[in-house]
Amino acid sequence: MQDALRQFKADFFQALAHPTRIAIVEQLREGELSAGTIIERLGIEQANASQHLAILRAKNILVNRKAGNQVFYSVRDRRIIEILDIMRQYFHAHMSEVLATLRAIDKAGKVRR
Protein backbone atom coordinates (compact mmCIF):
# COMPACT_ATOMS: atom_id res chain seq x y z
CA MET A 1 0.00 0.00 0.00
CA GLN A 2 2.75 2.39 1.02
CA ASP A 3 4.64 0.99 -1.93
CA ALA A 4 1.91 1.89 -4.38
CA LEU A 5 1.70 5.41 -3.02
CA ARG A 6 5.44 5.84 -3.32
CA GLN A 7 5.43 4.50 -6.83
CA PHE A 8 2.72 7.00 -7.67
CA LYS A 9 4.73 9.86 -6.20
CA ALA A 10 7.89 8.69 -7.96
CA ASP A 11 6.01 8.59 -11.27
CA PHE A 12 4.83 12.13 -10.68
CA PHE A 13 8.37 13.37 -10.05
CA GLN A 14 9.63 11.40 -13.02
CA ALA A 15 7.09 13.18 -15.20
CA LEU A 16 8.60 16.53 -14.23
CA ALA A 17 12.19 15.31 -14.37
CA HIS A 18 13.02 16.94 -17.69
CA PRO A 19 13.75 20.59 -18.45
CA THR A 20 11.46 20.63 -21.48
CA ARG A 21 8.53 19.26 -19.48
CA ILE A 22 9.09 21.83 -16.76
CA ALA A 23 9.17 24.53 -19.42
CA ILE A 24 5.86 23.25 -20.80
CA VAL A 25 4.16 23.32 -17.40
CA GLU A 26 5.53 26.82 -16.77
CA GLN A 27 4.12 28.02 -20.07
CA LEU A 28 0.71 26.78 -18.95
CA ARG A 29 0.81 28.66 -15.66
CA GLU A 30 -1.59 31.38 -16.88
CA GLY A 31 -3.96 29.04 -18.68
CA GLU A 32 -4.35 26.78 -21.65
CA LEU A 33 -2.29 26.96 -24.84
CA SER A 34 -2.38 25.02 -28.09
CA ALA A 35 0.36 22.49 -28.80
CA GLY A 36 1.50 24.72 -31.65
CA THR A 37 1.89 27.75 -29.38
CA ILE A 38 3.93 25.73 -26.90
CA ILE A 39 6.20 24.47 -29.67
CA GLU A 40 6.63 27.96 -31.02
CA ARG A 41 7.41 29.51 -27.62
CA LEU A 42 9.89 26.83 -26.62
CA GLY A 43 11.47 26.51 -30.06
CA ILE A 44 11.61 22.74 -30.03
CA GLU A 45 10.91 19.99 -32.57
CA GLN A 46 7.27 19.14 -33.15
CA ALA A 47 7.76 15.42 -32.56
CA ASN A 48 9.73 16.03 -29.42
CA ALA A 49 7.10 18.37 -27.99
CA SER A 50 4.40 15.88 -28.78
CA GLN A 51 6.30 13.13 -26.97
CA HIS A 52 6.76 15.26 -23.87
CA LEU A 53 3.11 16.29 -23.96
CA ALA A 54 2.16 12.62 -24.15
CA ILE A 55 4.17 11.89 -21.01
CA LEU A 56 2.57 14.77 -19.11
CA ARG A 57 -0.85 13.59 -20.27
CA ALA A 58 -0.15 9.99 -19.27
CA LYS A 59 0.75 11.08 -15.74
CA ASN A 60 -2.37 13.27 -15.58
CA ILE A 61 -0.38 16.42 -15.07
CA LEU A 62 -1.95 17.99 -18.15
CA VAL A 63 -5.38 17.66 -19.67
CA ASN A 64 -6.22 18.40 -23.27
CA ARG A 65 -9.17 19.69 -25.20
CA LYS A 66 -9.56 19.31 -28.95
CA ALA A 67 -10.87 22.25 -30.92
CA GLY A 68 -11.04 21.59 -34.63
CA ASN A 69 -7.59 21.35 -35.97
CA GLN A 70 -5.85 22.11 -32.70
CA VAL A 71 -5.31 20.61 -29.26
CA PHE A 72 -5.26 22.85 -26.21
CA TYR A 73 -3.40 21.81 -23.11
CA SER A 74 -3.76 22.94 -19.51
CA VAL A 75 -2.51 21.97 -16.07
CA ARG A 76 -5.03 19.69 -14.39
CA ASP A 77 -4.59 20.67 -10.77
CA ARG A 78 -3.43 23.99 -9.35
CA ARG A 79 -1.43 22.18 -6.68
CA ILE A 80 1.10 21.38 -9.39
CA ILE A 81 1.67 25.10 -9.91
CA GLU A 82 1.85 25.45 -6.14
CA ILE A 83 4.61 22.85 -5.99
CA LEU A 84 6.55 24.72 -8.68
CA ASP A 85 6.11 27.93 -6.65
CA ILE A 86 7.58 26.37 -3.54
CA MET A 87 10.41 25.14 -5.68
CA ARG A 88 11.05 28.66 -6.85
CA GLN A 89 11.58 29.71 -3.20
CA TYR A 90 13.76 26.67 -2.76
CA PHE A 91 15.88 27.67 -5.74
CA HIS A 92 16.27 31.20 -4.53
CA ALA A 93 17.36 29.87 -1.15
CA HIS A 94 19.99 27.73 -2.87
CA MET A 95 20.93 30.12 -5.62
CA SER A 96 24.62 29.33 -5.32
CA GLU A 97 23.99 25.80 -6.60
CA VAL A 98 21.84 27.10 -9.40
CA LEU A 99 24.73 29.32 -10.38
CA ALA A 100 27.07 26.34 -10.23
CA THR A 101 24.75 24.51 -12.62
CA LEU A 102 24.75 27.58 -14.82
CA ARG A 103 28.53 27.66 -14.91
CA ALA A 104 28.66 23.96 -15.70
CA ILE A 105 26.31 24.46 -18.63
CA ASP A 106 28.31 27.45 -19.77
CA LYS A 107 31.50 25.40 -19.72
CA ALA A 108 29.89 22.47 -21.52
CA GLY A 109 28.76 24.91 -24.19
CA LYS A 110 32.41 25.99 -24.58
CA VAL A 111 31.56 29.65 -24.17
CA ARG A 112 34.97 31.08 -23.30
CA ARG A 113 35.61 34.48 -21.91
Added chain:
Amino acid sequence: MQDALRQFKADFFQALAHPTRIAIVEQLREGELSAGTIIERLGIEQANASQHLAILRAKNILVNRKAGNQVFYSVRDRRIIEILDIMRQYFHAHMSEVLATLRAIDKAGKVRR
Protein backbone atom coordinates in the same frame (compact mmCIF):
# COMPACT_ATOMS: atom_id res chain seq x y z
CA MET B 1 19.63 31.34 -17.81
CA GLN B 2 16.07 30.05 -17.81
CA ASP B 3 17.57 26.87 -19.17
CA ALA B 4 19.93 26.46 -16.23
CA LEU B 5 17.11 27.01 -13.77
CA ARG B 6 14.98 24.42 -15.50
CA GLN B 7 17.82 21.95 -15.59
CA PHE B 8 18.26 22.49 -11.86
CA LYS B 9 14.56 21.88 -11.22
CA ALA B 10 14.56 18.82 -13.46
CA ASP B 11 17.56 17.44 -11.57
CA PHE B 12 15.72 17.95 -8.32
CA PHE B 13 12.65 16.07 -9.57
CA GLN B 14 14.87 13.37 -11.02
CA ALA B 15 16.43 12.90 -7.59
CA LEU B 16 13.01 12.13 -6.14
CA ALA B 17 11.84 10.06 -9.10
CA HIS B 18 12.31 6.69 -7.43
CA PRO B 19 10.13 5.00 -4.81
CA THR B 20 13.10 4.05 -2.64
CA ARG B 21 14.40 7.61 -2.57
CA ILE B 22 10.95 8.92 -1.64
CA ALA B 23 10.82 6.33 1.13
CA ILE B 24 14.20 7.52 2.41
CA VAL B 25 13.13 11.16 2.52
CA GLU B 26 9.90 10.17 4.26
CA GLN B 27 11.85 8.27 6.89
CA LEU B 28 13.82 11.44 7.59
CA ARG B 29 10.73 13.58 8.11
CA GLU B 30 11.10 13.60 11.93
CA GLY B 31 14.87 14.09 11.94
CA GLU B 32 18.17 12.45 11.22
CA LEU B 33 18.76 8.70 11.02
CA SER B 34 21.86 6.61 10.45
CA ALA B 35 22.30 4.84 7.12
CA GLY B 36 21.96 1.56 8.97
CA THR B 37 18.61 2.51 10.47
CA ILE B 38 17.28 3.55 7.07
CA ILE B 39 18.41 0.27 5.54
CA GLU B 40 16.82 -1.68 8.37
CA ARG B 41 13.51 0.19 8.21
CA LEU B 42 13.20 -0.09 4.45
CA GLY B 43 14.47 -3.63 4.22
CA ILE B 44 16.69 -3.02 1.20
CA GLU B 45 20.20 -4.05 0.16
CA GLN B 46 23.03 -2.11 1.74
CA ALA B 47 24.69 -1.28 -1.59
CA ASN B 48 21.44 -0.17 -3.10
CA ALA B 49 20.62 2.11 -0.16
CA SER B 50 24.07 3.60 -0.33
CA GLN B 51 23.65 4.33 -4.04
CA HIS B 52 20.32 6.06 -3.48
CA LEU B 53 21.74 8.04 -0.57
CA ALA B 54 24.60 9.13 -2.81
CA ILE B 55 22.13 10.45 -5.38
CA LEU B 56 20.17 12.37 -2.73
CA ARG B 57 23.44 13.77 -1.38
CA ALA B 58 24.66 14.77 -4.82
CA LYS B 59 21.48 16.74 -5.44
CA ASN B 60 21.76 18.37 -2.02
CA ILE B 61 18.46 16.99 -0.86
CA LEU B 62 20.14 15.28 2.07
CA VAL B 63 23.11 16.26 4.19
CA ASN B 64 25.20 13.86 6.22
CA ARG B 65 27.16 13.95 9.43
CA LYS B 66 29.76 11.37 10.35
CA ALA B 67 29.86 10.12 13.92
CA GLY B 68 32.47 7.47 14.46
CA ASN B 69 31.50 4.41 12.63
CA GLN B 70 28.20 5.72 11.40
CA VAL B 71 26.81 8.31 9.00
CA PHE B 72 23.68 10.21 9.91
CA TYR B 73 21.49 11.65 7.19
CA SER B 74 18.94 14.43 7.32
CA VAL B 75 16.84 16.50 4.92
CA ARG B 76 18.65 19.73 4.17
CA ASP B 77 15.70 22.07 3.69
CA ARG B 78 12.24 21.83 5.22
CA ARG B 79 10.71 23.02 1.96
CA ILE B 80 11.36 19.54 0.60
CA ILE B 81 9.09 18.11 3.29
CA GLU B 82 6.61 20.86 2.45
CA ILE B 83 6.58 19.76 -1.19
CA LEU B 84 5.93 16.18 -0.15
CA ASP B 85 3.06 17.41 2.05
CA ILE B 86 1.41 19.21 -0.84
CA MET B 87 1.82 16.05 -2.85
CA ARG B 88 -0.02 14.14 -0.16
CA GLN B 89 -3.00 16.46 -0.64
CA TYR B 90 -2.63 16.03 -4.36
CA PHE B 91 -2.74 12.26 -4.01
CA HIS B 92 -5.79 12.36 -1.81
CA ALA B 93 -7.50 14.54 -4.38
CA HIS B 94 -6.69 12.00 -7.09
CA MET B 95 -7.05 8.87 -5.03
CA SER B 96 -8.78 7.00 -7.82
CA GLU B 97 -5.59 6.97 -9.86
CA VAL B 98 -3.56 5.91 -6.86
CA LEU B 99 -5.95 3.02 -6.47
CA ALA B 100 -5.59 2.17 -10.15
CA THR B 101 -1.83 2.03 -9.66
CA LEU B 102 -2.38 -0.16 -6.63
CA ARG B 103 -4.52 -2.58 -8.61
CA ALA B 104 -1.96 -2.72 -11.39
CA ILE B 105 0.76 -3.61 -8.90
CA ASP B 106 -1.51 -6.16 -7.30
CA LYS B 107 -2.12 -7.75 -10.69
CA ALA B 108 1.57 -7.70 -11.63
CA GLY B 109 2.29 -9.47 -8.35
CA LYS B 110 -0.14 -12.21 -9.42
CA VAL B 111 -2.18 -11.97 -6.23
CA ARG B 112 -5.39 -13.65 -7.29
CA ARG B 113 -8.59 -13.56 -5.39
Added chain:
DNA sequence: AGTTAATATTCGAACTTTCGAATATACCAC
Protein backbone atom coordinates in the same frame (compact mmCIF):
# COMPACT_ATOMS: atom_id res chain seq x y z
C1' DA C 1 48.74 -5.09 13.44
C1' DG C 2 44.30 -7.86 13.11
C1' DT C 3 39.36 -8.01 13.32
C1' DT C 4 34.85 -6.57 13.00
C1' DA C 5 31.12 -3.30 11.88
C1' DA C 6 29.32 0.52 9.03
C1' DT C 7 29.20 2.63 4.84
C1' DA C 8 30.78 3.67 0.00
C1' DT C 9 32.33 2.57 -4.64
C1' DT C 10 32.96 -0.08 -8.89
C1' DC C 11 31.41 -3.23 -12.35
C1' DG C 12 28.43 -5.05 -15.83
C1' DA C 13 23.97 -6.64 -17.31
C1' DA C 14 19.11 -5.38 -17.87
C1' DC C 15 16.05 -1.88 -18.50
C1' DT C 16 14.32 2.91 -19.48
C1' DT C 17 14.56 7.52 -21.53
C1' DT C 18 15.58 10.66 -25.07
C1' DC C 19 16.06 12.39 -29.63
C1' DG C 20 15.10 13.33 -34.73
C1' DA C 21 13.55 11.23 -38.97
C1' DA C 22 9.86 9.25 -41.00
C1' DT C 23 5.18 8.18 -41.08
C1' DA C 24 0.37 8.28 -39.59
C1' DT C 25 -3.94 10.43 -38.27
C1' DA C 26 -7.43 14.02 -37.87
C1' DC C 27 -9.63 18.01 -39.25
C1' DC C 28 -10.85 21.65 -42.33
C1' DA C 29 -11.45 24.19 -46.88
C1' DC C 30 -11.97 23.90 -51.48
Added chain:
DNA sequence: GTGGTATATTCGAAAGTTCGAATATTAACT
Protein backbone atom coordinates in the same frame (compact mmCIF):
# COMPACT_ATOMS: atom_id res chain seq x y z
C1' DG D 1 -11.79 13.46 -52.65
C1' DT D 2 -7.40 16.51 -52.87
C1' DG D 3 -4.48 19.44 -50.38
C1' DG D 4 -2.90 21.65 -46.41
C1' DT D 5 -2.21 22.35 -41.56
C1' DA D 6 -1.96 20.52 -36.72
C1' DT D 7 -0.78 16.93 -33.88
C1' DA D 8 0.46 12.02 -32.66
C1' DT D 9 2.94 7.68 -33.17
C1' DT D 10 6.62 4.50 -34.44
C1' DC D 11 11.39 3.33 -34.98
C1' DG D 12 16.14 2.72 -33.74
C1' DA D 13 20.36 4.53 -31.94
C1' DA D 14 22.61 6.84 -28.10
C1' DA D 15 22.65 7.96 -23.39
C1' DG D 16 21.14 7.34 -18.68
C1' DT D 17 19.33 4.52 -14.61
C1' DT D 18 18.98 0.55 -11.67
C1' DC D 19 20.23 -3.55 -9.45
C1' DG D 20 23.14 -7.07 -6.77
C1' DA D 21 27.72 -9.01 -6.37
C1' DA D 22 32.14 -7.98 -5.27
C1' DT D 23 35.40 -4.96 -3.40
C1' DA D 24 37.15 -0.83 -0.92
C1' DT D 25 37.28 2.45 2.79
C1' DT D 26 36.92 4.09 7.39
C1' DA D 27 36.63 3.84 12.33
C1' DA D 28 36.58 1.40 16.66
C1' DC D 29 38.24 -2.21 19.61
C1' DT D 30 41.40 -5.52 21.06
